[in-house]
Structures are given as C-alpha cells and as structure tokens.
Amino acid sequence: EKKLYAIFDAFAQNNGQMNISDPRYLNAIKVFLTAVTPLEYQAYQGYSHVGRQFSGIGARIACQMQSIDELRHVQTQVHAMSHYNKFFNGFQDWSHMHDRVWYLSVPKSFFEDARAAGPFEFLLAISFSFEYVLTNLLFVPFMSGAAYNGDMATVTFGFSSQSDEARHMTLGLEVIKFLLEQHEDNVPIVQQWIDKWFW
Helix, strand or coil: CHHHHHHHHHHHHCCHHHHCCCCCHHHHHHHHHHHHHHHHHHHHHHHHHHHHHCCCHHHHHHHHHHHHHHHHHHHHHHHHHHHHHCCCCCCCCHHHHHCCCHHHHHHHHHHHHHHHCCHHHHHHHHHHHHHHHHHHHHHHHHHHHHHHCCCHHHHHHHHHHHHHHHHHHHHHHHHHHHHHHHCCCHHHHHHHHHHHHHC
C-alpha cells in the first residue's frame, strides 16, 4: 500500500495529467470510474452478505477476504482517479451516474441479479463467471493502455487489483468443485448456473 500511494503522490506532484498522450484517454477513465468501480463496491457488499450466510469457517473467511479485497479496489481506483477531478469535468458524479447512464444498465443488472441469487449462485456468478471473463479482459489491456497514455497512477492500481483477481478466480473454482463433490444431483444445477452467468 505504501508503494501504491507513493506512486499516486508522485503522479500528482509531477502534474501527471499533463503527460497524458491523448486527451480522449480521459473519457476512457471516466467510463472505467462510472462502470467498474461501482461493480467492485457491489462485489464488496455481496461477499460481505454471503459470508454471513455460511456456517463453515473456511467459506466465511474466504468471503471476508474477498470482500476486503473488493473494498480496497474501490478505494484505490477512486484515489488513483481523484487527481483528474481537480482538472477535468465528469469525475465528480461517478456514483450518481452509475444509476442513470444507459450503457451501465447491463453490468449494474448483472450484479444486482447475482446479489439477489442464493449464496452459492452468487459465488459462481461473480467468483467464476465475472472474475474469469471480465477482469482478465478488462484489467490487463486497460492497464497497458494506461501505460501507453502515460497514466502511471492507473497502471499501478490496475496491477495491484489484478494480482488479487487470481485468488478470486480460485475461490470460484473451489465453489464449483465443492458443489459438484457434494452430490451428483448438483451437476445439472451447476451447469445451469454456468450457462446462465458465464455465457
């Protein structure tokens, strides 16, 4: 965390906003802040709630650790992008805009539906489907684009978050393995959930 925030501070002290190679890049940052950061917050809330429903200590701790990770992602994303709020419009209302911008309705609906499902379906939807598909497609190329455009603060939080995602994906695999090992009747249920959330 000290290294992460040291880079944020260095970016701000050296007027990093002046080194952005393409001004259109800032619009991509606004989309990221309004689309991804609220999803991370919903994941934090979802894992907190699901963790309380499990009686087994292993599942409770796994959900607690992932919940803490997701909250940290929200905080580091907001801090990394807060520097731009001093110089550019469109960064101040990200939470408000999440509920009102049409193109955000799909990811918002995905998380609301997952959180309304049962605890095991939530874990499969988020830890497996969401983490495997979106985070790998999003964080790795987006951070490369941030580096290309000179935005080292965003690169730093992206790589910090991506290192957590491998652990999150493992939780999804373990949930599927656990459900399938419990009883053979779980196979069609898990397959239905995979079809629903993954595809």
